[in-house]
Amino acid sequence: MIKIICVGKLKESYWSDACKEYLKRLQKYTSIEIIEVMDEKIDDEKVALQKEKEKIEKHINSKDYVITLEIEGKMLTSTELSEKLDKWRIENSNITFIIGGSYGMHTEIKARANEKISFSKLTFPHQLFRVLLLEQLFRSFKIQNNEKYHK
Numbered sequence: 001m002i003k004i005i006c007v008g009k010l011k012e013s014y015w016s017d018a019c020k021e022y023l024k025r026l027q028k029y030t031s032i033e034i035i036e037v038m039d040e041k042i043d044d045e046k047v048a049l050q051k052e053k054e055k056i057e058k059h060i061n062s063k064d065y066v067i068t069l070e071i072e073g074k075m076l077t078s079t080e081l082s083e084k085l086d087k088w089r090i091e092n093s094n095i096t097f098i099i100g101g102s103y104g105m106h107t108e109i110k111a112r113a114n115e116k117i118s119f120s121k122l123t124f125p126h127q128l129f130r131v132l133l134l135e136q137l138f139r140s141f142k143i144q145n146n147e148k149y150h151k
Contacts, residue, residue, distance in 0.1 A: 038055065
């Protein structure tokens with residue numbers, strides 16, 4: 001089981017459509033759940049991160065293998081992510097990815113992570129990043145199964 005905890009909702013239909021398409025494609029390989037927690041619309045970053053942390057923690061089980069997606073994380077190629085995902089799935093029944101909100105992620109959530117990965121040194125909007133993560137998970141399964149990926 002793969003769980004993706006996201007701070008913030010998808011507002012535009014094109015992000016929702018893209019996510020739905022990748023979720024449909026991923027059904028062939030795994031069960032996946034997306035959990036959205038509301039982002040805090042306040043200017044105090046410290047307070048917002050604390051409130052978002054509390055919401056995120058409600059969805060993390062003690063046995064979850066947690067992967068945070070953060071700029072400070074390790075950058076991987078698609079093949080390396082595929083290999084890691086395969087290993088994580090063999091060793092853990094629940095894999096949880098966490099995508100932070102506009103302020104990032106609380107330090108306690110980062111400290112809880114078993115792995116920290118980065119897709120780039122660039123900062124992405126969380127809606128776009130959700131699509132990127134789903135696409136890379138789909139690509140990982142295609143690699144693991146020696147299946148051709150559309151070009």
